[in-house]
Amino acid sequence: MSTRYVIRFDDITPGMAWSKFKPFEAVADALHLPFLIGVVPQCRDLSLSVEPERADFWPWVRERAGKGWTIAQHGYTHLYVTKESGLLGIGRKSELAGLPYEEQLAKLAAGKEILVREGVWHGVFMAPSHSFDANTMRALKALDFSAITDGYGFYAYDLHGLVALPQLLARPLGLGLGVETICLHANTMSEYAIQRMVEFIKTHHTAVIGFGEAIAIEAPSDMVERMLRALSQAALRAYRLVKG
Numbered sequence: 001m002s003t004r005y006v007i008r009f010d011d012i013t014p015g016m017a018w019s020k021f022k023p024f025e026a027v028a029d030a031l032h033l034p035f036l037i038g039v040v041p042q043c044r045d046l047s048l049s050v051e052p053e054r055a056d057f058w059p060w061v062r063e064r065a066g067k068g069w070t071i072a073q074h075g076y077t078h079l080y081v082t083k084e085s086g087l088l089g090i091g092r093k094s095e096l097a098g099l100p101y102e103e104q105l106a107k108l109a110a111g112k113e114i115l116v117r118e119g120v121w122h123g124v125f126m127a128p129s130h131s132f133d134a135n136t137m138r139a140l141k142a143l144d145f146s147a148i149t150d151g152y153g154f155y156a157y158d159l160h161g162l163v164a165l166p167q168l169l170a171r172p173l174g175l176g177l178g179v180e181t182i183c184l185h186a187n188t189m190s191e192y193a194i195q196r197m198v199e200f201i202k203t204h205h206t207a208v209i210g211f212g213e214a215i216a217i218e219a220p221s222d223m224v225e226r227m228l229r230a231l232s233q234a235a236l237r238a239y240r241l242v243k244g
């Protein structure tokens with residue numbers, strides 16, 4: 001048994017830090033690795049615009065999808081409007097959690113429409129700030145989403161009728177089992193952190209898999225899956241408590 005890795009990038013927008021993302025794109029192309037990227041359909045969050053906007057943004061997303069990358073819908077506008085931490089209890093801000101069902105459905109539908117129009121809707125959801133609630137899950141289901149990139153544990157599991165592929169940390173743990181989704185925000189990474197992560201990807205490239213492959217990996221048993229999920233949740237909550 002060995003750990004498999006999904007490399008996930010949040011905050012993919014026309015004005016993202018393309019210069020910082022470039023080394024990751026290069027390593028993916030060189031080694032034919034399928035990353036998971038969270039594309040904001042209609043970004044209104046100015047904090048995510050840090051470099052000149054790319055005019056060929058959607059063609060670029062289509063090109064990445066053509067290379068086997070998975071495109072996740074990262075919210076709709078990425079503007080935080082509530083202070084809810086949602087089902088996972090992470091952070092204190094959300095674009096969706098806490099809003100009435102109809103409002104969430106309308107936002108998610110508008111975002112989906114853009115991705116469908118651009119030919120890059122894969123039915124995968126990535127919640128801004130990892131915050132979503134039962135109404136978000138209900139709306140995602142109504143809109144035919146099949147999976148989310150969030151949750152606890154090391155194996156995919158059912159969460160409100162969708163497949164949840166866990167996402168725990170921004171760096172590898174390498175416990176030797178299951179799947180770890182490494183969550184990266186290129187915009188705010190230092191040159192050193194970028195170099196280190198690119199090095200990690202190079203040395204572990206045979207263990208880097210796509211989102212679709214990752215959700216198909218089964219736990220040794222349901223009990224093991226649930227146990228690992230409970231343990232990782234307790235460990236992360238304790239860690240966040242200590243960190244404040």
Ligand SMILES: [Zn+2]
Nearest residue numbers: 010011128129
């Ligand atoms: Zn985000």
